[in-house]
Amino acid sequence: MHIYILKRIVQVIPVLLLVTLITFSLVHLTPGDPAIMRAGEDATAEQVESIREAMGLNLPVHVQYLNWIGGLFRGDLGYSLQDGRPVFITLIRRLPATIQLVIASFIVSIGIGLPVGILSAVKQNTMADSIARIFALLGLSMPNFWIGLMLMLLFSYRLRLLPASGSGTLLHLIMPAIALGLPAAGVITRLTRSSMLEVLKEDYIRTAQSKGLKNKTVIYKHALKNAMLPVVTVIGIQLGSRLGGSVIIESVFAYPGIGRFAYLRLLARDYPMIMGNLLIFAFIFILINLLTDILYGFIEPRIRYE
């Protein structure tokens, strides 16, 4: 197990390097650059060129990449081309807000998705099941920015209970977390339901029931534990993608996280910020995948890592 984890961690380095190479090329291939954004509308070609030179963008792309990688190995992610802020500190300061939002949204997703999914499976083909399935479908189908606006209309504008935007207190987190978490609650509901239904048909469940165990024990101890594997996988995948998916919700609620910041810097073609942000996202994504794999081992002891 330890060797496996060590191996996986060593693998992270080439993966990250490859990711930086691909994105660096992609970012530089897309039309537009920070010099154009700075020069503004009605600029002349000559003006853009002189700004480009001042920013060091006239160097060949591979030289720029090597310079960036050189900085990376010295632990220096550089400075923003837009406002001169140091990349690493700026991004790291914004990360906690997004992590809080993502965790809160998972509390919503899992807190709703899991119990509703279990209920739906245990009470299969009842009224409760139908309602749960409709709920899951609704959650899946409603775009999260729309949920966000509707929540805002109700809780901020009508009831004046919750602040419509910003961050700082727990209150600020409620609406964005619901808007971000609700669609995934639908996914988790459906997945838990189908996975549970499958497990409930297994022989060992029948054995457990026939040996007189309490229904609760059968469901939570025997069935749920075995049904969790696909659910954990999906949660793991979602955790990573939700970091990026928070962009829209962060914009709607003017929530100062890293997602919207990354998106804005992408539009502004702030190359050092984009690269720094990508590196951090890639790192988190890889880390979450690793953790999910390790978690498998605990949930399903039959999975062994050599």
Add this chain to the structure above:
Amino acid sequence: MFKKSILVAMAFLLLLGFMAPTSAMAEARTDLIWGGTQDPDSLDPRLTTSAYAEEVLELVFNSLIYPNADLEMEFDLATDLETPDDTTYIFTLREDVTWHDGEPFTAHDVVFTYETMMDEDFGSPHRTRVDMDTIEALDDYTVKITTAEPNAAAWTGFRRFIVPEHLAPADPYEEGEGTFAFNPVGTGPFTLAEWNPNDYIRLERYDDYFGGPAILETIIRRDIPEGETRLAELLAGSIDYTQPPEREIEMIQDDPNFTLQMSQTLNYFPVAINHAHPDHDILNDVRVRKALNYALDKEAIVTHVWPTASVMHNPIIADTWAYDPDATYKYEYNPEKAMELLEEAGYGDGLELTITMSNSTENIQFGEIARSYYEAVGIELVADTMEFSAALSRILDGDFELYHMGSTGMYDPHDFMNRFTHGEGVTGYNNPEFNDLVDEAVRIIDDQDARRELYSEAQRIMTEDAYNVPLRNSQMWMAWDSDFNFDYNYVERSRNLIDAYWSE
């Protein structure tokens, strides 16, 4: 189990109750919470031309002079201006100005600001927008500026914000030198206390401001990109001052709790025509350009897509001093005429044109509408919409047939007209007669009437030439709590917050 969850829910609701804001205020407020549309890109004034940066910079910095709402020059850091000849400007400066760190402001700061701005290696977007040959400090409070040629529009270059020589970097890209851009020090009525990017900017009153301290003590400008969110926050009273979405303007206007102010901008949005397209000369044919004008019902389109904007038929903004309605030929909607002209030009079988623009909702809508208007006269319009940066890059490279994007900040008519001379502008328009008029007008330093006459003639020529399809002049609007006493206009903008105050 069930009881427990009820308990948790109740505790939570209780918590909500405690955290809800209380509003019991006896005295007049001295703070302002402002919902901004977009975060500034940089707060080093030499490095940005963004309106979102400028509306903050206006509170932190000062300039030698600035234009007022009537586009007339007002003194700011300067107290006097002498022009001994057509190319020399001697500014006398205020002697009672201090930077926010207490250091005195002198002529050397002015020289430093403009020297770095004009330095090619500095990469300032203002460099080619400022006409200046030399600048020197004659003494601590006198600055002499010269231009290479007489330039009636040179004054617009003297409205740049002045930065402190002892703090601002001479090379913004040197590592670690960038701090000034997000931690600026100015001479203005407010100091920058905190800037958390894409979250909020907190400004505190500068008590030693040379114009006397402002009434407001704190201004918090929150970055709230979504219009609907800004509206919800304004209605809920969480912010005091903001730009609501265009479609909700009427609702705010009818609400006695809020004041809404509309203001004409200096922004011009045409369908620009590429006169120097390398591949074909369809657009060099004036009949095609006229047909492009006749084929659109501009009134209907503008009213539908941009309800607050007004139609322009003339490149000079209506109601500014150089505008001449008599020189304007209005290409009224006339599809038959458009078809006739196309037939005459040899495109009776139709032709295909591409319009390049950014992918805003309005632009996409405009693209669809324009497409159907042009289809009716036999022009197949392909709307090529993309992200703003990509569109801008395409346009600056001259890689377009038609484009739709704005031109901003035209304080002097020359700022606008010069974009169409000698084929040097992005559209490549080059009419010798027009060039001569514009070149002559800008050399007249002290006779506005003489300039006006030349611009009238120039307006007539370019309109007859159907140099592009003039479309709209945009309006700006702001809304605020009606207890807040404030006067907004597009040109002075945040400068007017200095005198703004709350009623008790």
